[in-house]
Amino acid sequence: MFPAMRVKIVGLDPHQQYYIAMDIVPVDNKRYRYVYHSSKWMVAGNADSPVPPRVYIHPDSLASGDTWMRQVVSFDKLKLTNNELDDQGHIILHSMHKYQPRVHVIRKDFSSDLSPTKPVPSGEGVKTFSFPETVFTTVTAYQNQQITRLKIDRNPFAKGFRDSGRNRTGLEAIMETYAFWRPPVRTLTFEDFTNMQKQQGGSNFWSSLVITFGMSV
Amino acid sequence: MFPAMRVKIVGLDPHQQYYIAMDIVPVDNKRYRYVYHSSKWMVAGNADSPVPPRVYIHPDSLASGDTWMRQVVSFDKLKLTNNELDDQGHIILHSMHKYQPRVHVIRKDFSSDLSPTKPVPSGEGVKTFSFPETVFTTVTAYQNQQITRLKIDRNPFAKGFRDSGRNRTGLEAIMETYAFWRPPVRTLTFEDFTNMQKQQGGSNFWSSLVITFGMSV
DNA sequence: CAGTTCTCACCTAGGTGTAAAATT
């Protein structure tokens, strides 16, 4: 999956052990098609039947709160497939559907049955974060030129398709000289999240947990 | 370092957590030179002054005894350097000296000060294994054709230097068709080790620890 | 014919020994 989701985590217990995991859930019950002349995704019927749930457990798991908080947690190794019989542990999605990635922070002492092929457990030791700007629509071929350009311009592995003849604009050219530049990040506190989800309030333990999202572009 | 050291471990407590680490210690206090006409390494003076000790902590650390015992533990990412100012965490050695790799099994509850830049602690919670057949002499350029051929024939990354014109012998040709072939392994029990090292006896906890060595060729 | 699969050239990233050049 590119761009990869990247998060910064604050407020964990430095000495407690945690798993961090991602799953990807349907946004609605619809199938979509892209209408080129209006540049919009339109509903094209009901969703296909749901697929076996998969969870991507971040490869740095298990790690201490301290370790997680000292790094940007990147999900750039997460892979997607439309093959419902996949045996590579990839996350299985339907093409032409809308999905929302979720980040789960799972306390070790609560993770008795954490598995790549079972839904993430819910309860006191697990907190889940979603960032609405990361909703995406799955395709098997790109439906418009903007997304193709984003992919080619931002993914190092697609360098071979960059049109070096096409000149960058003045601003872009300047940006390129700042190799360390990163787009602005957005911060979402656990309180924001609980409000958004109309959740009934978290334990003290989690009250300071903050997770910040930035795209890896 | 190629060929990489690979070990199989038996007899750990499946539910206990362990680090596994490697360091490389001088075999003697001498510097060597290779005498081509006799195909032998000869003493060529006293060793250079010792170098800051480094430890390679196996990247699968920290893991349970169960996890360690279920896999072949391979040290193929271990890197060597002759640069005493190295800041990449590589193990620093002198060229033209004889060295012996050691494998350390370190119980988590004993590993308070385990660090890549400090000597491995010794004591009740740490057991160390050496395999005399892994002694090697460091060089900056290969000193004889046999070692060059071993490196080129056995290391996939050196495939570009293989002389596909030179025909394999009948036996070698047959061997090559068995992709899964591995050289015989040698088993060393902790008792063997204690005898060899004239150690004063281990705790019950470790009495069944066995470590088996095989080269990754 | 919209959607999917497959093969391919072209990249990133990094592990090899060679041979020339530099060092001591």
Add this chain to the structure above:
DNA sequence: AATTTTACACCTAGGTGAGAACTG
């Protein structure tokens, strides 16, 4: 003269979109 460093071609391994081929 022996040893070490450096630039380089050639690999492994795997992530890209293009475009042809295929599917229903």
